[in-house]
Amino acid sequence: MLDPQHNPSAARARRRLAEQAALWYLDQREGLDEAQRAAFLDWLKHSPGHVAEYLAIARLHGDLKAAAAAQTLDAGQLVALAATENAIVPLRRAAAPAAAAQPAGPRPHRQPWHRIAAAAAALACVAALSAGLALRQGRMHPMAVYTSASSPGGSLELADGSLVQLDRDSAIAVRLGAHRRDIALLRGRAMIDVGHDPARPLQVTVGASVLRDIGTVFEVRRRGAGGTVTVISGQVDLLAPAAAWRRLLGGAPRIAAALRRGEQATMDASGRLAALAPHADIGRATAWLPGEIRFRHRSVAEVARRFNAYTMHPLVIENPRVAAMRISGRFHARDADAFVAYLATLPGVRVRRGDGCIRILGRATSDAPR
Amino acid sequence: MKPDRARGLSRLFAEQHDPLKRYFLKRTAHAWDAQDLVQEVYLRLIAADRDGAGAIRNPEAYLYTVAANLLKQHATMKQRTPLGSDGLEDLLDRLATPCEAAAGVDRELRRRRLGELIGRLSPKCRAVLTLHYRDELGYREIGERLQISTHMVKKYIVKGLAICRQGMDRYA
Numbered sequence: 156m157l158d159p160q161h162n163p164s165a166a167r168a169r170r171r172l173a174e175q176a177a178l179w180y181l182d183q184r185e186g187l188d189e190a191q192r193a194a195f196l197d198w199l200k201h202s203p204g205h206v207a208e209y210l211a212i213a214r215l216h217g218d219l220k221a222a223a224a225a226q227t228l229d230a231g232q233l234v235a236l237a238a239t240e241n242a243i244v245p246l247r248r249a250a251a252p253a254a255a256a257q258p259a260g261p262r263p264h265r266q267p268w269h270r271i272a273a274a275a276a277a278l279a280c281v282a283a284l285s286a287g288l289a290l291r292q293g294r295m296h297p298m299a300v301y302t303s304a305s306s307p308g309g310s311l312e313l314a315d316g317s318l319v320q321l322d323r324d325s326a327i328a329v330r331l332g333a334h335r336r337d338i339a340l341l342r343g344r345a346m347i348d349v350g351h352d353p354a355r356p357l358q359v360t361v362g363a364s365v366l367r368d369i370g371t372v373f374e375v376r377r378r379g380a381g382g383t384v385t386v387i388s389g390q391v392d393l394l395a396p397a398a399a400w401r402r403l404l405g406g407a408p409r410i411a412a413a414l415r416r417g418e419q420a421t422m423d424a425s426g427r428l429a430a431l432a433p434h435a436d437i438g439r440a441t442a443w444l445p446g447e448i449r450f451r452h453r454s455v456a457e458v459a460r461r462f463n464a465y466t467m468h469p470l471v472i473e474n475p476r477v478a479a480m481r482i483s484g485r486f487h488a489r490d491a492d493a494f495v496a497y498l499a500t501l502p503g504v505r506v507r508r509g510d511g512c513i514r515i516l517g518r519a520t521s522d523a524p525r
Numbered sequence: 526m527k528p529d530r531a532r533g534l535s536r537l538f539a540e541q542h543d544p545l546k547r548y549f550l551k552r553t554a555h556a557w558d559a560q561d562l563v564q565e566v567y568l569r570l571i572a573a574d575r576d577g578a579g580a581i582r583n584p585e586a587y588l589y590t591v592a593a594n595l596l597k598q599h600a601t602m603k604q605r606t607p608l609g610s611d612g613l614e615d616l617l618d619r620l621a622t623p624c625e626a627a628a629g630v631d632r633e634l635r636r637r638r639l640g641e642l643i644g645r646l647s648p649k650c651r652a653v654l655t656l657h658y659r660d661e662l663g664y665r666e667i668g669e670r671l672q673i674s675t676h677m678v679k680k681y682i683v684k685g686l687a688i689c690r691q692g693m694d695r696y697a
Contacts, residue, residue, distance in 0.1 A: 169691060173686070173690040174683050180686070192584065200571055211690060219654070222637075224659050230670070
């Protein structure tokens with residue numbers, strides 16, 4: 156029973172075999188011409204496995220009418236639901252900025268990313284998000300569902316510049332609207348590093364809780380019907396549960412708790428704050444993240460953000476020239492200092508510590524006219 | 526080690542032994558019958574085709590006929606009542622289940638599970654399958670309602686059938 160999970164290529168082969176058998180079965184019902192009949196016979200003669208598969212499909216087919224009759228949705232509902240499937244867009248990395256036009260060289264390393272648009276998850280977030288959004292915005296923005304498989308998901312860059320890392324067996328739904336951005340954590344855990352966009356506030360839904368983010372890095376996790384949020388850096392507002400209704404009417408949301416760096420809030424099934432730990436164990440909250448950060452030909456700004464998921468003292472790259480520099484390397488993710496030391500060796504780079512962050516500056520002399 | 530607990534367990538096992546044994550017997554008989562029959566059907570298919578090109582005019586009908594004959598022999602051998610008049614459905618059931626009573630129970634259970642699997646398909650796949658098999662709409666009609674080509678409708682049915690087939694396998 157566990158075998159298909161353990162052996163994905165065998166599972167794929169079985170799926171292909173089942174599809175072949177199903178296709179032959181349907182073709183057979185439509186009527187085969189002479190050539191098709193010969194091809195069908197050849198397919199059957201290939202192995203007893205093919206014969207067994209064909210008989211299995213035939214048996215399944217015999218049950219289909221009775222099984223389909225148990226579907227409770229009527230035709231109209233099914234069609235409407237099917238239309239939502241279009242809204243699930245495949246994952247695409249954000250297009251590289253124009254400045255990133257590179258000389259010929261190795262292509263940037265792409266993180267492996269499991270993307271199975273989970274229908275069940277999609278439905279869950281249609282229910283969670285569509286009502287409010289459709290009313291407010293008049294039209295629906297496409298919603299994307301990202302799901303990680305049993306291995307930890309890679310990191311994902313959303314079109315608004317937000318960076319999301321998914322733990323194994325996790326799923327989020329993302330909708331980037333013209334006036335607001337919504338992320339729903341459907342299951343599992345996610346580390347979210349929010350792209351700065353003051354014109355479009357970002358809201359994260361975890362169970363019944365709604366978090367509003369103000370340029371920050373935080374971890375969210377589903378726990379039963381509730382959830383937790385751990386603020387790595389920056390600030391996150393936990394909105395009062397009633398706020399959802401008030402938002403629809405245009406009123407300002409009421410903030411139940413303003414969570415600061417290092418704080419961990421636990422929310423109950425109704426979305427209310429159940430516990431607040433002032434000094435969360437950040438190491439524990441981020442223990443699921445990969446232990447290593449690898450990058451090939453990525454910008455300093457991009458790599459620095461990946462380190463910022465692990466540390467309460469984020470790296471802030473202030474100099475745009477430094478931020479755009481392309482670097483390659485491999486570091487222990489929990490040793491941001493080693494990375495900072497490496498940055499300090501790059502030409503024209505200065506490091507300044509303080510104010511709860513590590514600022515990376517350009518060298519004053521290199522910017523000054525000679 | 527508490528002797529009471531050990532005795533309790535052994536008593537429990539003794540009480541459960543018969544149902545457990547029946548369960549395993551049923552399972553193994555189930556697996557053995559089906560595999561054996563498929564093997565035999567396959568061998569006859571190969572042999573018949575070797576007898577001469579075009580000897581098998583209708584491969585599907587041939588499969589069913591051979592399977593039905595084998596089941597009839599098998600039933601006689603095992604002193605079971607031969608195949609009833611239910612025809613094809615019964616035949617296919619019997620390919621996988623050792624006796625009629627089990628076939629009936631399994632059929633109901635199977636349909637319920639299959640219904641659950643259909644409910645878990647992607648929205649399009651689920652819609653296509655349900656509209657086709659429950660509402661008896663043709664490919665073209667389904668395509669018009671979902672705004673996809675008839676070719677895609679068939680693809681969704683194939684995909685849905687394969688997913689359900691694999692899903693049912695996991696229950697077995």
